[in-house]
Amino acid sequence: MFLDERRLLDGPWQAFERDVARALIYAGFQDVRIVGGTGDMGADVVGVKDGKVWVVQCKFTSTSSPPKAAVEEVIQASRFYEADVLALATSRPAGKALNDELARAKRLGLTVHLLSPSKLIQLVQGVPMKPPTARALRPYQEEAAERLFDALEETGRGQIVLATGLGKTVVMAEVAARLFSAGILENGRMLVLADKRELVRQLQIGFWAQLPKTVPTHLLAPEEEPSFWDGITFATVQTVHGRLQNLPPFDAIFVDEAHHIGARTYQDVLQKLAPVRLAGVTATPWRGDEFDIDTLLGQPLVRIGISDGLKYGYLSEVDYRLLADNIDWEFVQKASNFGYTLTELNKRLIIPTRDEEAARIVADNFRRERRRAGLVFSPSLKHADHFTATLRLFGIRAESIHGGMIGRERDRLMSQFKRGLIDILCAVDLFNEGVDVPELWLKLGDDGLRRAAYRGG
Incomplete structure (x- = not known):
């Protein structure tokens, strides 16, 4: 099995975290994310089962019992990720200190499920040979x-x-x-x-x-x-x-x-x-x-x-819709004191009236065509924040997301996005290789907001 005594005894700890995530995937969890790392707010794995968000703190220890502080860490993580179910996965059996802390949390109304080494092995032994996400090949x-x-x-x-x-x-x-x-x-x-x-x-x-x-x-x-x-x-x-x-x-x-x-x-x-x-x-x-x-x-x-x-219908057809403006971009480029290219101008310029009209069109199409999720590719963080605020004025639940954001915050936003709690993400330097969101409505704005594309798939 992928998670057995060898992993529990010898790790490494990073592989232990990944194997816990893999076990959840095989057990039918959706949107499983490995979020462990610096500033993870006490979470290592986040997933969704039966509509409930699970947050899991993984504690790998070589010789000692898992620390009781792990209980407080997973409680803190549950608040950040707005989790419904809390769990603690350990590579060693819990000692008295940890069991006492789990009991104390329960008396306070906070149940933390303990995934002990024996329970983890039982979990992996009980899951299907392949996960529910296994694809039937075309x-x-x-x-x-x-x-x-x-x-x-x-x-x-x-x-x-x-x-x-x-x-x-x-x-x-x-x-x-x-x-x-x-x-x-x-x-x-x-x-x-x-x-x-x-x-x-x-x-x-x-x-x-x-x-x-x-x-x-x-x-x-x-x-x-x-x-x-x-x-x-x-x-x-x-x-x-x-x-x-x-x-x-x-x-x-x-x-x-x-x-x-x-x-x-x-x-x-x-x-x-x-x-x-x-x-x-x-x-x-x-x-x-x-x-x-x-x-x-x-x-x-x-x-x-x-x-x-x-x-043969194996790739999604793309429905391109052009959002044109009446700006003479060649004139703007020639008039630029610094000789900016069109790409550079798009990264530096924010034109409120143009963005407001684009946001209105986006919002109208989003509601009229009953779209579920959308991405806006912004040329800069400043533009992403501005366009996010503009979308909100038209009743769209929008958030900005970018490559420089702390990983835990990106994971939290993506989890909410996939669960339908966010309508549109305005992204900077992300998703260039694609993103797995069913029925995604995709809006491209690499050269400002003069181009838009809508894609389902």
Whole structure:
């Protein structure tokens, strides 16, 4: 199982938190978020079950009993995240001090559910082999998975080319699950590589949806090393490159965004690790340096572009609506004392009358078409705050959100957004790679508010 005595005894603590989150996902929780970190307000995992918000404080201890202070921490977190249910997950059995604190909280009317080591193991043993979020593969995804699995079994090499939005992660995860289920990975170890830390984190969580609960997952990072290597390890190629002398052999290596595979760092890693099976997926199989990735991965087994995705209904159609203004932007640019480009002007200028009219149109369409959720992409934080306030004047529940915001605050806003408590988020430097919100109404404002797009999906 992905959460067993090895994890409870040896951690690391980051993996313990992730495994608690994974257990909740397999148990049918929705919108599960790992929020632990500096300034997490006492929460490590937040999720929704049967319409109720759960907040979980995870306490990993190697030798001692979990501290009683964890009770107050999760109570504090419940206030911040407006949680209905409080829980404390521990890697060691509770001692007298913690049990007394739990009893004291209950006398005050605050019930904190204790997820002890034995209860966590029982939870994982009792959940389905795959989570409710497991996706049934579309026909082209099934074809890609079958071809990649067969190629890895027969030749040890495989390449899949799928346009963005067509499910590269789903295909990779499904093939990984089939490799483990088939028992053809001699050591039971796989490595998944990407070139960015955030992408690595997303991949690990994305894989969970297709993996059986018998396959553990790990993260290899500058601040974290797996306590055991069975299962799938996710890492950036840079991290792996710096630890080549200390890694065990892997039976298979998967490379996300495989068009980077021609880089020297990747080639050094692959040459040193010499995997028996090597697979790569990408949306853009070409490289600026003209390196032919086919020499490492073989010819693409499946190639589906954006046009095919739209043609067969696998990508959402986009309904573009133009919000035009009567400003001569070329004149404004020429008249600029500092020679600002149009992009720079859009980041610096806020035109109240234009924004007010745009907000009115947005609000009217939102209500008339019964939209459930929307995103506004703002060019600056100042504009996001201004447009948020303007939307509120028209009765829209709007909030601004940006990349520089503390993680816990972003998670709180996103949780409220997905639960329908916020109508529109005005974002700065976020969601450039997409966001998973059903029936999303999307408004683009990268060049001010002269362009708008509405998309369901």
